Amino acid sequence: MPYIPNSDADRAAMLTEIGVNSVDELFAPIPKDIRTDGPLAIDPGLTELDLREHVAELGSWNRPAGTRPCFLGGGTYNHDWPALVDHLQSRTEFLTAYTPYQPECSQGTLQWIYEFQSMIAELCGCEIANASMYDGASAAAEALMMASNIKRRKRVVVSAGLHPDARATINTYVKHLNIEVVEAPLVDGVTAWGDTVNSDTAAVLVQQPNFLGTVEDLDAVTAKAGEHDALSICSLYPIATGLLRSPGKAGFDIVVGDGQSLGVPMGYGGPHFGFFATRQKFVRQLPGRLVGESVDTEGRRAYTLTFATREQHIRREKATSNICTNNALIALRGCVHMAALGPRGIEEVACLSRQRALDLADALPGATDAIQLAFPDRPFFNEVAFRATGGDVAVTRLKNALAAANIAGVIAASQWYADLDGVFTLACTEKTRPEHIERLVQVASETFQMEVAL
Amino acid sequence: MNHTPVPLLFEASRPGRRCTRYQGANRTKAAAGLPAGELRDAPPALPEIAEQDLLRHFTILSQKNYAISTQFYPLGSCTMKYNPQVNEAIASQPAWAHLHPLQESGEVQGALKLMHQLQADLAEATGLPAVTLHPAAGAQGELTALMCLRAWLNDQDQPDRRTVLIPDSAHGTNPASCTLAGFKVQSLKTGPDGLTDMDDLKSKLGPHIAGLMITNPNTIGLFEENIAEICELVHEAGGRVYMDGANFNAIVGVAKPGDFGIDMMHLNLHKTFSTPHGGGGPGSGPICVTEDLRKYLPAPQVIENESGYLLATPSLSIGRVRGYHGNFMVLLRAYSYIKRLGAEGLRRVAENAVLNANYLRVKLNQHWRVPFDGICMHEFVARPTKEMKENGVHTLDIAKRLIELGYHPPTVYFPLVVAEAIMAEPTETECKETLDGYIEAMIQIAEEARRGDEALHKAPQNTPVSRVDEARAVKDPKLCFTCG
Numbered sequence: 041m042p043y044i045p046n047s048d049a050d051r052a053a054m055l056t057e058i059g060v061n062s063v064d065e066l067f068a069p070i071p072k073d074i075r076t077d078g079p080l081a082i083d084p085g086l087t088e089l090d091l092r093e094h095v096a097e098l099g100s101w102n103r104p105a106g107t108r109p110c111f112l113g114g115g116t117y118n119h120d121w122p123a124l125v126d127h128l129q130s131r132t133e134f135l136t137a138y139t140p141y142q143p144e145c146s147q148g149t150l151q152w153i154y155e156f157q158s159m160i161a162e163l164c165g166c167e168i169a170n171a172s173m174y175d176g177a178s179a180a181a182e183a184l185m186m187a188s189n190i191k192r193r194k195r196v197v198v199s200a201g202l203h204p205d206a207r208a209t210i211n212t213y214v215k216h217l218n219i220e221v222v223e224a225p226l227v228d229g230v231t232a233w234g235d236t237v238n239s240d241t242a243a244v245l246v247q248q249p250n251f252l253g254t255v256e257d258l259d260a261v262t263a264k265a266g267e268h269d270a271l272s273i274c275s276l277y278p279i280a281t282g283l284l285r286s287p288g289k290a291g292f293d294i295v296v297g298d299g300q301s302l303g304v305p306m307g308y309g310g311p312h313f314g315f316f317a318t319r320q321k322f323v324r325q326l327p328g329r330l331v332g333e334s335v336d337t338e339g340r341r342a343y344t345l346t347f348a349t350r351e352q353h354i355r356r357e358k359a360t361s362n363i364c365t366n367n368a369l370i371a372l373r374g375c376v377h378m379a380a381l382g383p384r385g386i387e388e389v390a391c392l393s394r395q396r397a398l399d400l401a402d403a404l405p406g407a408t409d410a411i412q413l414a415f416p417d418r419p420f421f422n423e424v425a426f427r428a429t430g431g432d433v434a435v436t437r438l439k440n441a442l443a444a445a446n447i448a449g450v451i452a453a454s455q456w457y458a459d460l461d462g463v464f465t466l467a468c469t470e471k472t473r474p475e476h477i478e479r480l481v482q483v484a485s486e487t488f489q490m491e492v493a494l
Numbered sequence: 495m496n497h498t499p500v501p502l503l504f505e506a507s508r509p510g511r512r513c514t515r516y517q518g519a520n521r522t523k524a525a526a527g528l529p530a531g532e533l534r535d536a537p538p539a540l541p542e543i544a545e546q547d548l549l550r551h552f553t554i555l556s557q558k559n560y561a562i563s564t565q566f567y568p569l570g571s572c573t574m575k576y577n578p579q580v581n582e583a584i585a586s587q588p589a590w591a592h593l594h595p596l597q598e599s600g601e602v603q604g605a606l607k608l609m610h611q612l613q614a615d616l617a618e619a620t621g622l623p624a625v626t627l628h629p630a631a632g633a634q635g636e637l638t639a640l641m642c643l644r645a646w647l648n649d650q651d652q653p654d655r656r657t658v659l660i661p662d663s664a665h666g667t668n669p670a671s672c673t674l675a676g677f678k679v680q681s682l683k684t685g686p687d688g689l690t691d692m693d694d695l696k697s698k699l700g701p702h703i704a705g706l707m708i709t710n711p712n713t714i715g716l717f718e719e720n721i722a723e724i725c726e727l728v729h730e731a732g733g734r735v736y737m738d739g740a741n742f743n744a745i746v747g748v749a750k751p752g753d754f755g756i757d758m759m760h761l762n763l764h765k766t767f768s769t770p771h772g773g774g775g776p777g778s779g780p781i782c783v784t785e786d787l788r789k790y791l792p793a794p795q796v797i798e799n800e801s802g803y804l805l806a807t808p809s810l811s812i813g814r815v816r817g818y819h820g821n822f823m824v825l826l827r828a829y830s831y832i833k834r835l836g837a838e839g840l841r842r843v844a845e846n847a848v849l850n851a852n853y854l855r856v857k858l859n860q861h862w863r864v865p866f867d868g869i870c871m872h873e874f875v876a877r878p879t880k881e882m883k884e885n886g887v888h889t890l891d892i893a894k895r896l897i898e899l900g901y902h903p904p905t906v907y908f909p910l911v912v913a914e915a916i917m918a919e920p921t922e923t924e925c926k927e928t929l930d931g932y933i934e935a936m937i938q939i940a941e942e943a944r945r946g947d948e949a950l951h952k953a954p955q956n957t958p959v960s961r962v963d964e965a966r967a968v969k970d971p972k973l974c975f976t977c978g
Binding site: 043044045046053054060067068081083084088091092095099107110114115124126127144147148149154155158171203205212217218257259284285306309329338342352353355356358366367369370372379384385386388389395419443448451 | 537
């Protein structure tokens, strides 16, 4: 059998040592009447060769966006990473290690997590960061629960510009804790806080840039939150910090986000990693694992998991969260990628992504009257919202035409924002080439010219 | 292991050194049109390191780890089994890795078909027909299922049933998930036989009970023989039964939880289905439930219709617990594992895991105290003898001495119902010689502990660092370089 080393002779010798005649006897504690009769209705096993061919055949039914010009964004971006990242992820001593509960034989994992925490804290502009979360959506939900615990208030205000999956996740998580979620709407592409924030509010959550690509006014958030002694939380696209300021430096109390853009394959949406940064004074309310520096018995610098008394394996029903993992292997990718980028690299990625988006925002409405900028007065980073004058029908036409031209792109906004018929987003990264933009613009212009001709 | 001290990336940083470079960036052009207040003055102060030095940094760090690829790793309940190389090779293929989560279903039929088949195979293995692959990890699977339970109770007009019974041997995530789902926890006693105390269970059932969370086999490594009766009692009392599937590898192909009365369970794909632990995730925690609970499952699920496979939201779905569709790249590895093993291979997993655990148990029970010394399933719990304790030897010393001898220690101080517990799970992928080597080490340590060897308290000495001062890490917290 695959992956089982012991031979029949080994098994016989072991059974003799145990003092039973058959493996069946070892299952005696399972009452006969609840045992499964016969084999599972699962196909017989494949050889490795057959398995590879089978999965390759299945894979041939996919048209991966990342292997062709890709303008899809919506929280997951087609960024590049160096070969170093893949190589180090596949280092078997990282790949097949367990959670570093035994620090003496886990210094490798512990040190890189400490370095990861330090780099994430730097991008977020915060004092501390944890060892990572499942993803950006669940990190946002955990941030709100943490804020509710700190402020002992049961009301939070969330921008409608937060990723729709994150908003849905928040709603699922907090409804069991009797926390009221108030949504601040988007008006002309940016959050209109109005009078949503009041003295019962535990936290105000904004996404930077927001789901439609618009760069939000961070000071407006900290001001609103400050006025009512609420915490301010930012869900951050980390690549943007190559060009935009870090929310922690702008006064935010908690900064979370999805780390996919930091060297993680889009992978049909997961696993990515979430990150979570905050002020040191909130360390005991922090969810998730945390690595700290200490010394060993000889006084040598050593790293260890710390503040474990917050966590479920110690605190059980009183834990700050039920989280029991930190998506370590994916966070390792992020760690290597951030170190490989360095200050200049992350600035280059941010600038290139923004420059391409500027080119696209200029070229597309210039080529066809059927498409305009959706929010012409609003600043964007690498993702641009356009409006098709023909509404969602035209958006679908464009999407299909691009697919036929082997270009991945167009996320229609109306599936989440009912009032945004005809609005769609396109995103650029450092992998977007000028010729990709030219082709996209050409396809769009032909599509709508034909429409006019028809 | 590599003993070379490795400076932090920040300490090794030198201005002007580079690894990744891109051409064509122009900050002035990029900044044009952005509000001046949102721009930063200088790029983030990430370390500046050249490519080879980065490679060396992380490679040396990796050599300071124990890993399954280099060590026997008998961590109880954690199922540290071999992670097949072919699954990693498959996961690196662009056909999977470069799929964007918001692509139209027509462009991802391969991925959706794979998820659909995985749902079907997990349903078959558990006997629970409705499956969601959405949760990011086992603990999130627990939480998701408990939210489904809340939704079901509300629909039954029983919203006041708020108490969940949990045996005192359970994983810490069980009670933590209950709290997050808005339930109260009531603990159930473990009886002298290591199984859930039936009288205690009966006395605690009542109209306030929402359900029971049970791990089977339990964390002592014993199959809950009365499980069918336990489920019946909870059902009669108006509650539902959740099974923590962390130990499913002991019974896969042998018994189906759906057949013995379980209503909901999660599976840890990184345990039974062999995806790598990665130093602490990512995992994946699908949940499998009875047909009547299908409508509450989180969005989205994969369904099949005339036009192919697509993502759909169940009618009374509790919503989402994370972004997108699930940890797809972990699902891909688990799918590959199931297809490689097939029905017979999966049953052999359980058989050999149980055989290996019982072999360890009988070879060690004369040297260590094994409190529940009957046939075990895939793991068993031992503890130091009275004599060792009188010598001042604690389980922590045993664990650290094992590290010194080249073994990752078993799970220690868990389950909480056994003081100084040493919970070992060898898994099915270890050969007899590896087990014999570990047995020898444990016998040697038992002798040292009986003699009260001073060296036990100082172990490990041959690792990159010796015991770490964990109290100091809390008292004088240094949690990140830049703020230190």
